Amino acid sequence: MQSHSALSQTQLVLFAAPHRSMFLSGGVVLLLTFAMWGLELASRVGLAPPVTWTLPPGRMHALLVTSAVFPLFMFGFLLTAMPRWQGYDDIRQARWLWPWRLLVAGWGLAVAGMLVGGLVVPGLLLVLCAWLGVVRILWQVAHHGELEALHARVVCYAMIAGAFALVAWLAFAVGGDTDWARIAIDAAVWWCLLPVFFSVCHRMVPFFSSSVIPAYQMVRPTWVLGMVVGGSAVHGLLTMANLSALAWVVDAPAAGAALWLSWRWRLVPALRVPLLGMLHIGFLWLGIALSLFAVQGLAELFGYHILGMAPLHALGVGFFGSVLMGMVSRVTLGHSGRKLAADRLTWGLFLGLEGVVMLRIAAELVPLEWSGVLMLVAVLGWLGVFGAWASRYLPIYWRPRSDGRPG
Secondary structure: OHHHHHHHHHHHHHOOOHHHHHHHHHHHHHHHHHHHHHHHHHHHOOOOOOOOOOOOHHHHHHHHHHHHHHHHHHHHHHHHHHHHHOOOOOOOHHHHHHHHHHHHHHHHHHHHOOOOOOOHHHHHHHHHHHHHHHHHHHHHHHOOOOOOOHHHHHHHHHHHHHHHHHHHHHHHHHHOOHHHHHHHHHHHHHHHHHHHHHHHHHHHHHHHHHOOOOOOOOOOOHHHHHHHHHHHHHHHHHHHOOOHHHOHHHHHHHHHHHHHHHHHOOHHHHOOOHHHHHHHHHHHHHHHHHHHHHHHHHHHHOOOOOOOOHHHHHHHHHHHHHHHHHHHHHHHHHOOOOOOOOOHHHHHHHHHHHHHHHHHHHOOOOOHHHHHHHHHHHHHHHHHHHHHHHHHHHHHHHOOOOOOOOO
16 A cells, blocks of 8 residues: 555656656657667677667667657657746646657557567557647647747747658658658758757757856847758758758858857856856757768768768767756756756766767767777767766656655
8 A cells, every 4th residue: 555655656746747757758768779779789790699670770770869769858848948938837737648648658669669560650650649749739838928939939840840750750661761761860850859959059058057157148149040940941951852962051151150159158157067068068069060061061062972970970969969968957957946056977977978979970980890889889888878867867757846846
């Protein structure tokens, strides 16, 4: 009876706010996804027996990372933060709990389907239904009231594009046409993930900085939002049309705008406060990644194929991964009644993550015989960093707030 009561209390706490259950699910799927990828890479270098996946391993990894891992954290953040942006009431549990349940069931089926045939498609259908349910909530929040809603609406439209990526993944899973997988990856990265991550940073990083850095002037011009998000949309369209050599035309100015923002947002003073510095360092990777994409595109225009997947991993592991750790850590601490400060473990893990980014980029630049080993080391580093991070933060989601407040 006592254990049943404890379980009920844990469930009440876990479902007290959407970020709790979404972040917990995101953490579990993150570790599972990269463990699977690590096993695949280990088999490639002869350190583990080969695994027979039902999808091509690279596509499997891309699907889970772009449409499962990052979006689960994004849903948790947006369902918690966007109502506050827009002066909207907190989202009632009944409205977001059923999409969460479908997401968990859908991704559970899809992940199992990587080993057992026939499960990926029904799993993705459940995820798509859940995704549309969350988008419906975000649409209502973004179009509510008279407050400035640019960031909320950009994010909402980007999440709709994320649903399109899922449809493309479904088409790939049903028919096996690799063009659909390529379209799905481009749509997920350039039409969904980058616009959401950039819009959130554009709104929140100056806001957080203003409360910490003395004499801080908030800089978040609308033209930069348009240049980066618009450039991202055009880049995605060009790569879908097999015209990636032309994408440098939008990548170069977007890179300049992002690097300019890093300077104006005062990266160096922000490093004195680790929890804030994590966001600034993570954002810096956006300017670096877009610069690498611009160089790669220009080289391709003249017939040279350089850098491999280094720009993509500077974006995915560097920008998305670093900002995810910084933002989720901040939300978790703030919404659990804890002090808004990164302890030594959190800061050390973040610095470890930056090392992982460098390793993953280096894996694209070294001779081929070393590339697989470095990729495996980078994945093991990612698992070590986020495994330790998860042991520190995931238990918070099923524990009551330390200040006794609800939520």
